[in-house]
Amino acid sequence: MKNIPNISESEWEVMNILWHKSPLTANEVIASLQETTDWKPKTIRTLLDRLVHKNVVGVNRNQKVYTFYPLYSQDECQRAETESFVKRIYGGAVKSMLVQFIEEESLTDDDIKELRKILDEKPKEK
Amino acid sequence: MKNIPNISESEWEVMNILWHKSPLTANEVIASLQETTDWKPKTIRTLLDRLVHKNVVGVNRNQKVYTFYPLYSQDECQRAETESFVKRIYGGAVKSMLVQFIEEESLTDDDIKELRKILDEKPKEK
DNA sequence: GTAGTCAGATTACTAATGTAATCGAATAGG
DNA sequence: CCTATTCGATTACATTAGTAATCTGACTAC
Numbered sequence: 001m002k003n004i005p006n007i008s009e010s011e012w013e014v015m016n017i018l019w020h021k022s023p024l025t026a027n028e029v030i031a032s033l034q035e036t037t038d039w040k041p042k043t044i045r046t047l048l049d050r051l052v053h054k055n056v057v058g059v060n061r062n063q064k065v066y067t068f069y070p071l072y073s074q075d076e077c078q079r080a081e082t083e084s085f086v087k088r089i090y091g092g093a094v095k096s097m098l099v100q101f102i103e104e105e106s107l108t109d110d111d112i113k114e115l116r117k118i119l120d121e122k123p124k125e126k
Numbered sequence: 127m128k129n130i131p132n133i134s135e136s137e138w139e140v141m142n143i144l145w146h147k148s149p150l151t152a153n154e155v156i157a158s159l160q161e162t163t164d165w166k167p168k169t170i171r172t173l174l175d176r177l178v179h180k181n182v183v184g185v186n187r188n189q190k191v192y193t194f195y196p197l198y199s200q201d202e203c204q205r206a207e208t209e210s211f212v213k214r215i216y217g218g219a220v221k222s223m224l225v226q227f228i229e230e231e232s233l234t235d236d237d238i239k240e241l242r243k244i245l246d247e248k249p250k251e252k
Numbered sequence: 253g254t255a256g257t258c259a260g261a262t263t264a265c266t267a268a269t270g271t272a273a274t275c276g277a278a279t280a281g282g
Numbered sequence: 283c284c285t286a287t288t289c290g291a292t293t294a295c296a297t298t299a300g301t302a303a304t305c306t307g308a309c310t311a312c
Contacts, residue, residue, distance in 0.1 A: 081215050082227070165271075278290100
């Protein structure tokens with residue numbers, strides 16, 4: 001349960017690239033992000049530098065061109081972020097959020113089937 | 127599906143007060159928040175004013191002391207916020223998030239029971 | 253070896269957010 | 283009536299985030 005620094009919205013985009021594949025050079029990250037955003041290369045570079053500064057991303061400085069890699073797993077960051085989110089928006093009641101989302105239309109029948117299976121297995125592991 | 131303005135973290139605290147009970151005077155909101163935060167009255171007042179400015183909170187200016195009330199329901203705001211959250215953190219995959227949270231330890235047996243019930247009823251309503 | 257290029261470092265500027273304090277008009281007490 | 287309080291309006295100032303541009307030293311192509 002480390003204390004993961006806050007990752008801003010734009011920074012998440014960068015992290016998503018690095019979680020998908022790493023280490024990457026700044027240019028590789030830039031190339032990747034330019035498929036989905038219209039950020040200038042310098043902007044992306046700034047985001048990378050900020051993530052390094054926040055200790056969320058590491059750098060290999062042994063090569064002439066640095067490469068970057070995440071210091072936390074995606075799962076860790078998702079959990080940390082979601083925890084603070086649920087606390088803020090749902091007063092910490094995870095269940096309220098789950099209920100709201102299950103009631104929405106955004107799940108396919110297969111999703112539902114899968115969720116039910118997970119729920120069924122859940123109590124036993126305790 | 128109105129376009130709800132962004133509500134910042136601190137502003138959410140204020141909104142939570144108003145959703146709990148409204149309309150309230152600024153002083154009532156302040157009193158309420160001082161039980162859980164250490165914000166100065168002026169700070170809370172600023173937050174209220176900003177929410178009014180953003181058109182998330184309404185004001186009755188007919189009395190000498192104004193009263194404030196939410197312009198959106200908590201449910202609406204939660205959904206809006208969660209949607210953008212899920213998109214950012216889970217790439218829009220609601221199911222991934224649900225799975226992650228169901229797998230965590232934060233649910234009681236009763237919660238699980240309730241969720242299962244909701245899931246069971248879910249497909250039929252379509 | 254001189255000029256252009258490229259990566260990393262540094263600097264820039266705006267908007268939003270966190271966190272208040274000050275100002276001014278109305279009010280309430282004495 | 284004059285003063286102190288109170289509330290709303292206005293202003294303030296730091297930090298983070300969004301979005302880049304400039305500067306500088308090394309490398310590359312003439």
